[in-house]
Amino acid sequence: MVIEYIRYTVPADRADEFEQAYKTASSVLDGDPHCLAYEIARGVEEPEHYTARIEWDSVEGHEQGFRRSRRFGEFFAAVKPFFSGIDEMKHYDVRFGSR
Template structure:
């Protein structure tokens, strides 16, 4: 499993607009077999900073499967206005350092 983090630093849009865009885009993630979950969070200290966390089966499945598949065009259409406000978009592999209550 790979975790993609997309961090937004909004300068021209409101946080509520990004949240609504991802509400529209979410069904495409849910329908994609490569996606195993997602979460959009906003920073408490800086509300114009939001981070999307997406669980993918692998980086290759994300880039070659999802992005070249039928769910990507409508997903991209929903979030396209915010692309210029992405501060980071990277894939991460989890380590064995974790704890959950």
């Protein structure tokens, strides 16, 4: 499993639009076999900052499976208006933690 973190800066006047875009895109993530879980979080101290945290079965599952799937276009269309606000988009290996 790998975690993809996407950090965004979203102007306050577009916050509702951003959240709705990810709610729309979430139906694609829910149906993808490579996506294990996801969450969208908004900054408390800096509410213009959002983080999308997506658990994938593997980097290959994300990049070769999900991104090449026919439904990826639906996901991309929903979130594309916010791509200019991406500050980081990277995969991370989990080393330890708790649940």
